Amino acid sequence: MAARMMPGRPVADAVFADLAPRITSLVGAGHRPGLGTILVGDDSASAGYIRMKQEKASELGFTSPHIHLGQDATQADLLAAVREFNEADDVDAVLVQHPTPPQIDFDAALLELDPDKDVDGLHPVNMGRLALGMPGPVPCTPAGIEALLAHYEIPVSGREVCILGRGTTLGRPLALLLSQKRPTANAAVTVVHTGVPNWPDYTRRAEIVIAAAGVPGILQPEHLTPGVTVVGGGVRYEGRRLLPDVDESCEAVAGAITPRVGGVGPTTIALLFRNAVEAAERRVA
Numbered sequence: 001m002a003a004r005m006m007p008g009r010p011v012a013d014a015v016f017a018d019l020a021p022r023i024t025s026l027v028g029a030g031h032r033p034g035l036g037t038i039l040v041g042d043d044s045a046s047a048g049y050i051r052m053k054q055e056k057a058s059e060l061g062f063t064s065p066h067i068h069l070g071q072d073a074t075q076a077d078l079l080a081a082v083r084e085f086n087e088a089d090d091v092d093a094v095l096v097q098h099p100t101p102p103q104i105d106f107d108a109a110l111l112e113l114d115p116d117k118d119v120d121g122l123h124p125v126n127m128g129r130l131a132l133g134m135p136g137p138v139p140c141t142p143a144g145i146e147a148l149l150a151h152y153e154i155p156v157s158g159r160e161v162c163i164l165g166r167g168t169t170l171g172r173p174l175a176l177l178l179s180q181k182r183p184t185a186n187a188a189v190t191v192v193h194t195g196v197p198n199w200p201d202y203t204r205r206a207e208i209v210i211a212a213a214g215v216p217g218i219l220q221p222e223h224l225t226p227g228v229t230v231v232g233g234g235v236r237y238e239g240r241r242l243l244p245d246v247d248e249s250c251e252a253v254a255g256a257i258t259p260r261v262g263g264v265g266p267t268t269i270a271l272l273f274r275n276a277v278e279a280a281e282r283r284v285a
């Protein structure tokens with residue numbers, strides 16, 4: 001039997017529906033939320049991502065001040081842009097678009113960012129808050145995956161979840177998130193990576209497998225138990241072509257699976273705006 005598809009769009013729509021009245025009350029209280037974006041360089045794909053987020057910001061009633069630095073911008077230029085948004089009263093959340101040109105140290109720029117305005121939730125302070133279970137911006141793709149599993153009523157609590165990949169934007173924060181004591185998490189989480197050559201032994205026993213490696217086609221049907229829930233987070237781009245970690249043939253084995261396109265992408269953007277709204281609510285409070 002073909003797997004049940006779990007597209008991200010309905011999940012994102014539910015998140016935006018929850019945010020709409022919260023944005024209205026912020027505006028009613030005299031605070032229009034602001035998402036500041038910073039782009040370094042002329043990469044057309046990155047410019048496209050920023051444009052898409054600005055369009056969504058405007059649709060939701062946000063302001064979206066933008067700083068575009070040239071391809072030859074220095075680290076000092078980027079740090080100055082980050083500081084400008086840190087201090088701006090009309091900016092609640094800041095996004096520095098990744099990747100940046102080779103002369104830029106992205107991590108150093110992240111450290112300069114006010115953790116309370118860190119919309120991606122990747123600042124070390126926010127990773128620490130996540131580890132400690134303290135409130136704060138949560139990395140968007142992991143938070144989107146938790147929301148996606150909850151939306152499709154996939155039981156997570158008490159289940160075996162195996163995450164393939166321990167990267168800092170996806171696998172590692174997702175493991176922290178899904179092991180928290182909360183009805184939509186509370187799982188027995190295993191994280192596998194290149195240090196675990198027999199990783200298929202772990203994915204095969206899991207009830208939920210989340211691919212977060214960025215290795216096209218790494219997850220194959222023989223790595224799965226029939227009926228498993230599969231979430232594809234890892235992708236690689238070759239030009240404009242998107243190559244997912246999860247091979248298409250996994251659809252024949254899984255019970256539920258994210259589509260190859262339109263899975264965790266839409267949920268990531270929705271959770272980015274949830275972080276931005278929560279940042280604005282914290283500042284108003």
Ligand SMILES: NC(=O)c1ccc[n+]([C@@H]2O[C@H](COP(=O)([O-])OP(=O)(O)OC[C@H]3O[C@@H](n4cnc5c(N)ncnc54)[C@H](OP(=O)(O)O)[C@@H]3O)[C@@H](O)[C@H]2O)c1
Pocket residue numbers: 141164165166167168169170171172192193194195199212213214215218233234235236264265268
């Ligand atoms: N859709 C979205 O919106 C979105 C957002 C964020 C990230 N992503 C995607 O998610 C993926 C992960 O991102 P990240 O930044 O967390 O990645 P990362 O830092 O590159 O980490 C990749 C992880 O995969 C593991 N891995 C790679 N090849 C492997 C192999 N052959 N066998 C076993 N494990 C292997 C690595 O193991 P080692 O640690 O041992 O090297 C590492 O832990 C990327 O494809 C990224 O594009 C998507």
